[in-house]
Amino acid sequence: MKRRNFLGLAGAATATALAGKAQAAGGHSFDGYPNSYGVLFDASRCIGCRQCEMGCNKINSENVTEPWTTLPKKDPKAFDEKGLNATARTDASMYTLVNKYEPQALGGKTPVFKKAQCMHCKEPACASACFVKAFTKTPEGAVTYNGSVCVGCRYCMVACPWDVPTYEFNKLIPYVQKCHMCHPHIKSGKTTMPACVKACPMEALTWGKREDLIKEAWARISSVPGRYLPHVYGEREMGGTNWMYISNVPFAQIGLREDLGKTPAPEMTSGALGLVPLVACLWPVLLGGIWQITKWKDERAEEDKQKAVAEAIAQERAKAGK
Amino acid sequence: MSQHDHGAQPVILPPQEAWGVIKSLLNPVTYLKFAKEHPILSLIFLVGVVVTVNRFLIGGLAGTTNLDDNNPWGIWISFDLLCGVALAAGGYTTTAGALIFNIKGLRTAVKPAILTAFLGYAFVVYALLYDVGQPWRLPYPVFWSQGTSSVLFEVGLCVMLYVTVLMIEWLPNFTDWVGMQKISHVIHKCTIALTIMGIVLSTMHQSSLGMLYLIAPHKMHPLWYSAHLPLQFFVSSMVAGMSMVIFEGTISHHYMHSRMSPEYNRDHDGVLFAFAKACSIILFGYFFMKWVPIAGENKWGYIFDGKYGLMWLIEMFGFIAIPCFLYAVGYRSRSTGTIKAAATISVLGIVFNRFNVSWFGFNIHLRPEQQYFPSVQEVIVSVFVVTLIILCFRFISKYMAIFSDHPSYSKGHH
Ligand code: SF4
Numbered sequence: 193m194k195r196r197n198f199l200g201l202a203g204a205a206t207a208t209a210l211a212g213k214a215q216a217a218g219g220h221s222f223d224g225y226p227n228s229y230g231v232l233f234d235a236s237r238c239i240g241c242r243q244c245e246m247g248c249n250k251i252n253s254e255n256v257t258e259p260w261t262t263l264p265k266k267d268p269k270a271f272d273e274k275g276l277n278a279t280a281r282t283d284a285s286m287y288t289l290v291n292k293y294e295p296q297a298l299g300g301k302t303p304v305f306k307k308a309q310c311m312h313c314k315e316p317a318c319a320s321a322c323f324v325k326a327f328t329k330t331p332e333g334a335v336t337y338n339g340s341v342c343v344g345c346r347y348c349m350v351a352c353p354w355d356v357p358t359y360e361f362n363k364l365i366p367y368v369q370k371c372h373m374c375h376p377h378i379k380s381g382k383t384t385m386p387a388c389v390k391a392c393p394m395e396a397l398t399w400g401k402r403e404d405l406i407k408e409a410w411a412r413i414s415s416v417p418g419r420y421l422p423h424v425y426g427e428r429e430m431g432g433t434n435w436m437y438i439s440n441v442p443f444a445q446i447g448l449r450e451d452l453g454k455t456p457a458p459e460m461t462s463g464a465l466g467l468v469p470l471v472a473c474l475w476p477v478l479l480g481g482i483w484q485i486t487k488w489k490d491e492r493a494e495e496d497k498q499k500a501v502a503e504a505i506a507q508e509r510a511k512a513g514k
Numbered sequence: 515m516s517q518h519d520h521g522a523q524p525v526i527l528p529p530q531e532a533w534g535v536i537k538s539l540l541n542p543v544t545y546l547k548f549a550k551e552h553p554i555l556s557l558i559f560l561v562g563v564v565v566t567v568n569r570f571l572i573g574g575l576a577g578t579t580n581l582d583d584n585n586p587w588g589i590w591i592s593f594d595l596l597c598g599v600a601l602a603a604g605g606y607t608t609t610a611g612a613l614i615f616n617i618k619g620l621r622t623a624v625k626p627a628i629l630t631a632f633l634g635y636a637f638v639v640y641a642l643l644y645d646v647g648q649p650w651r652l653p654y655p656v657f658w659s660q661g662t663s664s665v666l667f668e669v670g671l672c673v674m675l676y677v678t679v680l681m682i683e684w685l686p687n688f689t690d691w692v693g694m695q696k697i698s699h700v701i702h703k704c705t706i707a708l709t710i711m712g713i714v715l716s717t718m719h720q721s722s723l724g725m726l727y728l729i730a731p732h733k734m735h736p737l738w739y740s741a742h743l744p745l746q747f748f749v750s751s752m753v754a755g756m757s758m759v760i761f762e763g764t765i766s767h768h769y770m771h772s773r774m775s776p777e778y779n780r781d782h783d784g785v786l787f788a789f790a791k792a793c794s795i796i797l798f799g800y801f802f803m804k805w806v807p808i809a810g811e812n813k814w815g816y817i818f819d820g821k822y823g824l825m826w827l828i829e830m831f832g833f834i835a836i837p838c839f840l841y842a843v844g845y846r847s848r849s850t851g852t853i854k855a856a857a858t859i860s861v862l863g864i865v866f867n868r869f870n871v872s873w874f875g876f877n878i879h880l881r882p883e884q885q886y887f888p889s890v891q892e893v894i895v896s897v898f899v900v901t902l903i904i905l906c907f908r909f910i911s912k913y914m915a916i917f918s919d920h921p922s923y924s925k926g927h928h
């Protein structure tokens with residue numbers, strides 16, 4: 193057995209048993225699925241060979257799962273260049289991409305590579321933003337997309353802090369595209385782990401249970417003091433992600449934002465959204481009340497006026513009668 | 515035009531002839547005639563149709579827009595949706611003032627405001643068909659797969675319900691015209707219920723449009739990102755709505771004078787003064803509301819920092835403080851000219867604010883060359899949509915009793 197998945201099989205038996213409990217404990221204080229799987233990327237090991245990209249394209253172009261999760265087949269030559277420049281990003285024809293950086297931390301000349309794809313957030317912004325529930329956080333860890341309901345509003349793209357979802361702008365019937373951590377392929381038995389992890393010759397990617405990956409990450413960090421920065425990117429960012437990174441250079445220098453904070457995205461809107469029913473209940477009562485009062489006031493004013501007129505007439509009459 | 519020239523009652527066609535007008539809409543000759551009389555409007559219309567065909571049948575979103583994976587929302591959201599909805603707020607503000615708070619003299623503003631709001635919202639929905647990738651699925655969030663955790667779901671639901679409410683509120687204009695007074699009568703009985711529903715739904719979705727951005731603090735400039743965005747959007751929508759009523763009231767007054775009954779002409783200035791006072795008070799409050807998050811979250815440093823700080827200051831002083839002041843002066847000195855100027859600045863200010871939130875101050879983490887600028891075709895669609903609103907407004911107010919009471923009411927106690 194290769195080292196990259198040793199963590200995955202340990203404790204696999206308990207994974208299914210506990211997944212149900214996490215679901216039941218949903219709602220606002222969601223802590224994530226305890227036995228979900230994820231991937232750890234180690235920037236110090238990656239050589240920018242882009243075998244991972246190739247593996248991703250192969251499995252997702254050859255296996256038609258759903259019309260919206262099938263990528264166009266690419267020529268292997270397309271992956272020749274060693275790590276794309278730092279400004280390149282994924283588009284709708286790919287789920288992942290390896291960028292090349294020349295970080296200041298290493299003098300600005302030595303390349304460091306980073307693989308970008310969906311982070312598979314524990315509490316995904318995309319899923320919370322989608323108004324047709326097209327995204328699912330699976331108990332296995334992946335965040336999957338169901339194109340059969342997608343309207344194409346692209347609010348998911350606005351919401352995602354890592355600008356992950358892409359859109360098929362050039363198609364007349366477009367869909368969102370996003371890495372699904374090979375969830376459909378693992379489910380169908382096509383592969384035991386994400387194709388990119390399998391393809392990596394450097395073991396820069398490790399597949400396993402999220403909790404174990406965090407332990408492994410910290411073990412690596414402490415094993416060679418000074419080699420890594422003492423931070424596991426994704427352990428807490430935006431509430432935690434299932435795809436995590438460790439690195440020998442500051443994360444901001446390999447295109448990973450360090451200013452995102454720890455608050456899960458759904459929490460940013462849930463407070464305000466919670467007030468909506470209050471408005472819906474309180475407003476009609478208030479407005480109805482105001483309307484009643486103004487109506488009553490106007491009626492009283494009208495009555496008073498009529499009374500005054502009647503009195504005046506009576507007085508006039510009395511005077512005339514005299 | 516003289517203030518004392520209150521004109522005569524406008525002519526409203528009898529129902530038999532109304533159907534004739536409707537039938538003429540099916541006749542291409544009507545349009546050719548119109549095209550001859552209004553070449554510019556027709557040209558805009560034609561170009562709009564060409565871009566529409568390109569958007570839906572040939573080029574798709576890529577062939578019409580400058581949208582990309584980093585910039586999923588462009589001016590069809592910034593202008594058509596955000597500004598469109600804010601500027602159509604005249605419907606709920608006017609009906610609230612006239613029918614709930616019973617402010618005298620606003621009665622004549624109700625029908626034009628409802629018509630504008632109805633057309634505004636109907637065309638917001640129309641413009642969204644261009645923007646979303648699969649427009650035929652637009653009913654999905656409400657009828658098929660409800661994503662209740664999404665702010666956009668709330669926006670969608672409220673807008674859908676509110677368009678329906680506005681349609682019902684507007685319908686009597688039509689049914690009176692074609693001689694179906696019975697329907698009008700039933701609707702008039704529900705006026706207060708409809709008005710309250712309209713206000714509730716407006717409160718909800720006007721604020722929700724600001725709420726949309728709460729999920730993306732990491733993409734927005736801190737001067738515009740705030741937990742108060744929903745409140746700010748709601749409060750500013752009131753100003754937007756009333757300013758727009760003043761703004762178009764002025765234009766209609768100019769071009770539709772012959773369609774206005776003496777009462778409508780006479781009350782016109784009264785509407786102006788009532789709204790000027792309200793706008794000046796609300797703008798005053800809004801001005802201070804905008805400082806609260808700055809002070810509370812200690813964002814002072816950003817105000818004097820570069821172009822964003824400058825834009826924020828322009829918005830605050832040029833587009834909030836100044837119209838607030840002008841409205842107050844206009845109200846005190848009974849100067850309709852000053853009020854109209856204040857209304858124009860306020861309308862521009864709302865557009866500026868919505869652009870700042872959703873466009874200029876959004877996605878600022880991207881490199882300059884990655885930032886969004888609309889394509890010509892995107893702008894054409896927006897202009898096209900505005901033109902369609904104007905054409906519909908003109909047609910409806912030309913034939914139906916929008917600026918007058920329908921003759922069938924003159925016998926009753928109305
Ligand atoms: S990284 Fe973005 S697309 Fe992926 S799960 Fe998180 S919010 Fe969704």
Ligand code: SF4
Pocket residue numbers: 321322323324325326327341342343344345346347348349368
């Ligand atoms: S584009 Fe599709 S997946 Fe994304 S939020 Fe809209 S409906 Fe949901």
Ligand code: SF4
Pocket residue numbers: 237238239240241242243244245290305307391392393394395396397
């Ligand atoms: S992650 Fe592995 S396969 Fe991908 S570029 Fe790096 S070394 Fe190559």
